[in-house]
Structures are given as structure tokens and as C-alpha cells.
Amino acid sequence: MRQHICLCLAALLWAGFAMAEPTGTFRHAHGIGSGALSSLDPANKGQVPEITEKIMSRLIRPGLDGRPQSDLAISWQANENGTIWTLNLRPDVVFHDGSSFGSEDVIYSLNRVLDPDNGSPARSVVKMIKKVEATGPLSVRLILQSTFADLPLQLMDKRLRMIPEGSGDTIAQTGIGTGPFMVEKFDADGITILTANKDYYAGPPGVARIEIIGISDSQARLQAFLGGQLDMERGIKPLLRDVLRRNDRYIVQDIPTGNWIGIAFRTDIPPYDDVRVRRAIRMAVDREDLLKLTLGGGGIISCDTPVAPNDQYRANMSCPQDIPGARALLAEAGFADGIDISLYISTYDESWPAMAVAFQEQVAAAGIRVHVEKVSSDGYWSEVWMKKPVVATRWGERPADQALNEAFHSTAKWNETYFKDPGFDRMLERARLELDFNERRNYYIHAQEYLFEKSGTLIPYHVTQLVGLSSRVRNLDPVSNDAVRWYLLTVDE
Numbered sequence: 152m153r154q155h156i157c158l159c160l161a162a163l164l165w166a167g168f169a170m171a172e173p174t175g176t177f178r179h180a181h182g183i184g185s186g187a188l189s190s191l192d193p194a195n196k197g198q199v200p201e202i203t204e205k206i207m208s209r210l211i212r213p214g215l216d217g218r219p220q221s222d223l224a225i226s227w228q229a230n231e232n233g234t235i236w237t238l239n240l241r242p243d244v245v246f247h248d249g250s251s252f253g254s255e256d257v258i259y260s261l262n263r264v265l266d267p268d269n270g271s272p273a274r275s276v277v278k279m280i281k282k283v284e285a286t287g288p289l290s291v292r293l294i295l296q297s298t299f300a301d302l303p304l305q306l307m308d309k310r311l312r313m314i315p316e317g318s319g320d321t322i323a324q325t326g327i328g329t330g331p332f333m334v335e336k337f338d339a340d341g342i343t344i345l346t347a348n349k350d351y352y353a354g355p356p357g358v359a360r361i362e363i364i365g366i367s368d369s370q371a372r373l374q375a376f377l378g379g380q381l382d383m384e385r386g387i388k389p390l391l392r393d394v395l396r397r398n399d400r401y402i403v404q405d406i407p408t409g410n411w412i413g414i415a416f417r418t419d420i421p422p423y424d425d426v427r428v429r430r431a432i433r434m435a436v437d438r439e440d441l442l443k444l445t446l447g448g449g450g451i452i453s454c455d456t457p458v459a460p461n462d463q464y465r466a467n468m469s470c471p472q473d474i475p476g477a478r479a480l481l482a483e484a485g486f487a488d489g490i491d492i493s494l495y496i497s498t499y500d501e502s503w504p505a506m507a508v509a510f511q512e513q514v515a516a517a518g519i520r521v522h523v524e525k526v527s528s529d530g531y532w533s534e535v536w537m538k539k540p541v542v543a544t545r546w547g548e549r550p551a552d553q554a555l556n557e558a559f560h561s562t563a564k565w566n567e568t569y570f571k572d573p574g575f576d577r578m579l580e581r582a583r584l585e586l587d588f589n590e591r592r593n594y595y596i597h598a599q600e601y602l603f604e605k606s607g608t609l610i611p612y613h614v615t616q617l618v619g620l621s622s623r624v625r626n627l628d629p630v631s632n633d634a635v636r637w638y639l640l641t642v643d644e
Contacts, residue, residue, distance in 0.1 A: 173347035173359040175642040177624070179383040180366040180375065182499050186530030189339035189365075191326035192319075193312035194264045194271040196564075197533070200309055200547075201363055202343055205637045206247070207312030207328030210238060210257065211303050213634040217461070219303040223252065223313055223329065233298040233586055240289040244352050246315050247333040254285035259316040261293075269319075272564040273310040275557050279583065298584045300591065304550035309633050331356040331638035340365045357626065357641035367528040369501030382624050382642065385632060386501065387617040389447030395619055404618040404629045407451070409459025409548030411613045412502055414494065414510065418607040419569040420540045422490055429607050431480035432492075435517035436510065437472040438611040444509040445502050450612040456599040457546060457554040460613050464551035464592050466599035477517035489518025495535050496543040499528040503543040510609075537567050544608075548631050551595050555579055559602060568607035575601055 181201040183189060188197030193207055211227070214220035224238040244252040261283045264271045279302075282294040293302070313329060314322050326334040329352070332345035345361040364381070366372045376384035379400075387395065387403065395401040416423040416432070423429050438452050451460045454470035481489060494510070496503040504525070511521035526535055536542050544567060549557065556579055557563050561571045575598060582594035602608075620627060623643040628635045 171355065171357075173349070173356050175358050175623075175644055176360040176362060177358045177383070177640060177642050178362045178364065178381050179385075180364045180372045180381055182369070182372070183339060183365045183367045183529055184499055184532045185339075186533050188533050190323035191334065191337055192323040193310050193314070194260075194269070194273055195323065196270075196272050198310060199339060199343075199363075200632075202326065202334075202337070202345070203312055203328075204309060204330075204632070204635075205332040205345055205361060206326050206330040206334055207314065208244075208330050209307065209309075209311055210240075210313065211306040213307050213631075215628060215630050215634060217634065219307060223257075224306075227303060229300075229302070233300045233302075234295050236293040236295070236302050237286065238291050238293070240291070241352060242289055244329050245350055246329055247327045247348060248315065250315055252313065252329055253288050254291050255316045256313055257291045258283045258285060259319075260313045261311070263314075263319055264311065270564065271310070272557075273308055275560060275563045275565075276305050276308045276553050277311065279305075298586060300583075300586050300588075301550070301552055305553060307550065307633075308553060309547070332361055338365070351638055353636075353638055356638040368498050369528075370498060373501065376619055376621075379621070382621040383627070384619045385616060387619040388501065389449045389617065391619075392617055400622050402620040402622055402624065404620065404627075405449075406616045406618060406629055406631060407460070408614055408616050408631045409457075409462065409554075410546065410616060410631070411453060411457060411610050412445075412500060412506065412543065412545040413611060414506075414609040415536075415542050415544045415567045416607040416609075417540045417569050418571070422484070422486065423540065423568075423607055425484045426605050427480045427484040428486065428490065430604065431477040431484070431517065432514060432519060433470075433609050434473045434480070435477040435514040435519055436609060436611060437513050438470060441506065441509050441513065442612045445506045446612070446614065449615040449617065451615070452612050453610045455603050455606055455608060455610045457549070457558055457608075457610055458551045458595070458599060459548050459554075462551045464595035466596040466603075468600065468603055470603070472513070474516045477514075477519075481518060486518075489520060491520045491522065492541055493522045493524050493539075494541045494543065495524045495526055495539045497526050497528040497531045497535070499531050500543070500545050507543065537565075542567075548633065552579070552583065555595070555598055555602075558608070559606065570605075570607055572601075572605065575605075 185197035190197045193203045209222045210224040211219045212222040226239045229236045279299045281296045331351040335344040343363040347356045349355045375381045454468035458465045507523045578598040585591040625641045626639045
């Protein structure tokens, strides 16, 4: 009886907390990486994730452990051969405009991504879906082209947000969703203002207002944080960790992630269309030293695989620096005197300049002469990335299948190196068809080993992210950005 009373009391206390009036303002920045293309359309290349993550919900989200957790779908199950998935939707959810969320919105949101005419980069994540149909007001059936055992992992993609049926023409500016915050004003270059959605299904958020400020330069973002103009800066330099921790004005979170930065070489442009050249470049890198020089050791070495270190499908590989081997491969490819590389970077990511200089010094011993070209951060993703032959790049954490398909499959919209390899594509397709976990894992591991030999992307390490917070911030989950439960956040007045 006593236990029952305690549980009831705890429930009442939690209910009181959940119904508390939102208070205070939380401020942070985004990098305006898409320039004039920036929008609130979650399925668009220019989406601003720092905003859409707070205003729109997914069907399935990553939990604090990275595993699939219910969001707008409260349960899901597949048929015995993994070709049909049924999702049961959360009842009594409303959009910011007051309309009810239901099956028709799921059908519209997913079909919009699947339509090739819309050009959504998220299409590669769910293109195995052949048809989306309602089985009730709060139930949908996803009929796949073929077996896919890991569909819930795909549905966690940060761009697969649910929007109201028929809102595609206006969503880029309105940002109407079912998330814990609503858009009061959208200004990608200035200050975007979000306000608390008191009708959020998990209860009112803790803060009343979020200001998301467009600051393209990483150093300027850091200075704004240190100057008290921002309450959060994700990606604090390791050198500042101890300094901030000694100051009672700040809090620092250390978060191992699947995020990575690297260098992308277009495999459709000489001399990078020769697998020996791009393999030689990657062999010439000392990854341990690069990690130390760039991030102060705050990361985990990667042998050119985008799969996160803690992912169940991660391949365990070794990739020490090999200058003689790199020189031999270049000579075999007809470049006995070495090659010249123009590497384009910006200050969008504050680690890029340090990475570029360290890379330049390391590969020089192999006869690889790197010329670092610094360009504007504003519009970097729309005007430089995927256009210049060699560019600095960065990716957020994704499940293995998504990471491999989205960056390297021949048909992927974000295949930044234009890597076209039918054999690699078949490995990924076979993995998706395999219901046995161990066999499926072997396919994914083999695909990563294949990339290590042939890809055009240098992925030297995955980042341990340092998140700087002002001391007034409370209840920010110490996890990757994609898994943060923003409605729990509070700030001291």
C-alpha cells in the first residue's frame, strides 16, 4: 500500500512539473550553411536542422541509447518476411495550426519525400518504400519494394518530419509541425524566434522562447557564446574544455558521436577518377596525429568509414600512415613527381582550417602538394560543396545503412564524391534483403572494407563533441543533437 501511495505521489509531482508554465529564453546559433536556400522544409536540401528538430516530430526518434524510440508512432511491427511494416500512431496529437495529426499526414509527408520530382535528399533513406496506405485514422502500412529488416532505423532520419497534409507549398516558411516549439518568426540570416507549444503531446516545454541566431563564422559563434550572448555552442575546441570547466559561468558536456569531418574528392574528375590516386592520398595521412592536431584527441579514429564507432555494423579496421606505399601508388598511376591538390575550406566548421593545414603537412612527404583555398562560409553548401573537386565536409551521425547509402550509393542525391560503383551498390542492397542479423552485418562490414580500398572520401575520425552551455541551462540531455529531448530543457531566470 505504501509503495502504491509513493508511486501516486511521484506521478502527481511529475504531472505538476509537466504542466508548469514555460519560462525564460534559450539562445543558440546556426551556421547559415545553406545560405539563400535555407528553409524550414525538413525534406529540402536547405533545411535548418537546428530549427526543424524543435518544431517538427518524426514517426520514430533515436532514444538516449541511439535505439529506435516512439515519437508520433507508438508501435510498429513487420510481417514475417519484412516486406510490410504497420505503424500505430499516437492519438490526440495536434499541429501548431490546431489541425489533428493522423494517417493522412503520414502518407502525405512520406510520399512527398519519395516523389523523385521533389528532389528530396532524404529519398535515398526510404526509397525502399513502394506504397504508404492508411489502415485506419491512426494506423498506416508501409509496403516495401523488398525485404528490409532495419526500417525503424531509417525512419529516425532527422529529415523525415511529419507535416500537415497539403502544406508542401508553404512549409518552408511556416514550419508547422507537432513539435514542442512553434515558429513565431523565421529569419535564417538573423534571429529565428520559437515559442513554447503548450499542446505538445509530452507536456508543455520548460522554456517559453528559443532564439536561434544565424552566425556563419565558427569563431564568431564561439565569441558570442563566451560573451554571454548564447546559451549553447556545440563543438567547443578541446583546448577550451578545462578553461570553461574552471569557470562557474559554464558547463561542458563530452559527447561521443558518429559525427565526422573529412575531405571529399570528386571521383568523376581527374586525377581522382583513378582509384590508385585517391587510395594513395588516404594512405599518406597519419590519422592519430591529425586527430590530435585538429581536435586535441577528442575523437575516435576511422578508416574512412562513415559508420559510427558504437554502431552494431561498424567494421574494425586498421589504417596506419604509409608514405612509401602512397608514393608507389602515385607512381603506378603516372604521377611519379607527385600531384597538386586545391582543397576548399571555410570557417563554417572551426576545425576545418586546422585539419587542412595538418593534412597539407602530412601528405607532402608522399609528393602530394596541397593548396588550401579559403572561401566564404555563407553559402558553402550550395556554392562550393559537391561543385569543387576537393572540399572539406562534415556529416552528422546516421545508422549504418543510411550513412553508407546516402553518401556513397550511385543514386544518392548527397553522393558528394560522385562515387559510382555497381558492386558496392549490390552489397548494400543485399544487406537490406538479409533477415539474418549476422549475415546482414557481414554485408555491411564488407561494404565498409570496400570503401576503405576504393572510395573518394577521407574520413579520419569520428568526433567526440564538446558542448558548451551557460550555467543557467538545465536538463539538456548529454547526447548527440539528434536525440536531445528539447521539451525538457529549462533555464534559470
